[in-house]
Amino acid sequence: MQTLHLDLGDRSYPIHIGQGLLQQTELVRPHILGKSAVIVSNTTVAPLYLQAAQQLLDGLKQSAVTLPDGEEYKNLDTLNQIYTHLLEQKADRKTTLIALGGGVVGDMTGYAAASYQRGVNFIQIPTTLLAMVDSSVGGKTGVNHPLGKNMIGAFHQPRCVLIDTDTLNTLADRELSAGIAEVVKYGLIRDPAFLQWLDANMDKLLVRDPAALTYAIYRSCEHKAEVVAADERESGQRALLNLGHTFGHAIEAAMGYGKWLHGEAVATGMVMAAELSQQMGWLAADDVAYVRHILRRARLPVAPPVEMSGDDFMRYMSVDKKVLDGSLRLVLMKSLGESIVTAEFDTEALKRVLSRNS
């Protein structure tokens, strides 16, 4: 087992990564302060891992709520199912919530923990690669609104993140690839050497080689923890982690949540960001081709859905959380391995990138 620490003063917490961690009670118990816990999972993950998670809590008052699976359920209605369960169980301010599942379960459980009785503790047990390398670390929680992704939420840090890499053995291939998109992202924004490693080890990741997966997860969490420790509430460099996300969120919202996986939309969004970076004169054509190449190797889509026009993109991008005082800001690449957040891009070039389908 390897352990990273996210350093946030009195809100610091450990990230444990390894095989068989769902059997190691002593990792979780110190982070449960009261006498009761509620596990939140979904219909896909609960049949596989709920029993193991319940054993972690042996001796505590515990219950579980199982949500429908999918990004299309990441909304206020599903969130309310968690609140109702907590109230029916008479959960109080010392209750600890446990998120057992992928990014949707983690984001919703975290937001329920942030808002139930104005805030209770929670623990992340991510079971998808995407949740392990990105969403379970850093305290961003929330739900979608029909008009925009993650528009309702809070910063609320977990007490502990428990990454049992064994759970990846039951992950669908498409979900594995979607997770790799966020791994590639760390290479593109801040680590050219990691990008080369990914290129050399992509086949191992796709066949779920444990050592390769563990290294990719560890390195990704290390990047995430460094960035979040420096800028918890995204007033500066944390926004770099959104490379490809402004384009990607527009795809997810326009196509209907759940049609494109988040990682798939982000992969395509990173290609679009690369294309705009090329138009700005920052990336060479070869660089953009390399971005497409590495994402294609991960079996990810690299072109936006044919149904979406440039106007569709503009409509959804105009409510992105990186808009400030009316100006859209984007994460673009100065080179492979170095990204910036900027509102200083050529609007005509953006429109060309967005309108390649039309």
Add this chain to the structure above:
Amino acid sequence: MQTLHLDLGDRSYPIHIGQGLLQQTELVRPHILGKSAVIVSNTTVAPLYLQAAQQLLDGLKQSAVTLPDGEEYKNLDTLNQIYTHLLEQKADRKTTLIALGGGVVGDMTGYAAASYQRGVNFIQIPTTLLAMVDSSVGGKTGVNHPLGKNMIGAFHQPRCVLIDTDTLNTLADRELSAGIAEVVKYGLIRDPAFLQWLDANMDKLLVRDPAALTYAIYRSCEHKAEVVAADERESGQRALLNLGHTFGHAIEAAMGYGKWLHGEAVATGMVMAAELSQQMGWLAADDVAYVRHILRRARLPVAPPVEMSGDDFMRYMSVDKKVLDGSLRLVLMKSLGESIVTAEFDTEALKRVLSRNS
């Protein structure tokens, strides 16, 4: 005009109290950091004061959303109306929300501000006595769940509280009395001299004597600011401000939100807390009679609804936010002007107090 400061480090803010403040643009503008603002009000207050509030924002991009009036609308559905408005207006992270109304508008606007895009600024302009002396100060925000009051929410401090006492001239008598319940509360928990002042000046408050009202508001806000500055997130003495509230919340939830005004339920709850304090041997019969006397003088109810049994109370009280690890804690009175939070009460005595109707 008088100004108090709530001291919370980098989240400190001023509370301005006086006549005609809705005409004083310079009080509000320094607290609006971006270029846009959204006013949230309700169908009762908007016809009276929305135009004045809009003039405060002259020159900014602004819009308004008008909610239905009443505690029964303080829920996730109404909150979602605010989110939808914000997204339709393409409100970004630098948008400032303005709560123009009573406690329901203030709590919901504050919670929308806490959660929209993971947090934007907001300003409180309370127009009811209850909101002026209690809910607009201190950063408690949230909505109700059918199973419990204020069960979903956040601590999120406003940037400024603007109390224009002229707005009390349009307040319904019943709402004025409900506000006085929270004023009496400060006397009962920490200020015997204020209790005497209230007894001597109750008639002036009821006929809306401006000097008496301003003094009562100022003194109440001073108490609130002191308590919140010492214990922002209610780990200790802030819980004292909930005198009568555990009983009162049960009344509001059991009767259906909006049937009893919050202040009316709190008044009755304070009488019940006094009765239990008497059973504990802390208050004399005369003290309890005095609590009833001063609340009756404010034209407030002093007995629970006849429809509610002791079991009804227990059911709703068991999900109170002051329950910790399964133990109910109550605010009780050691003497008139001194209260404590305790789980060490006689359960049989509590049942007697709760069952007086049955």
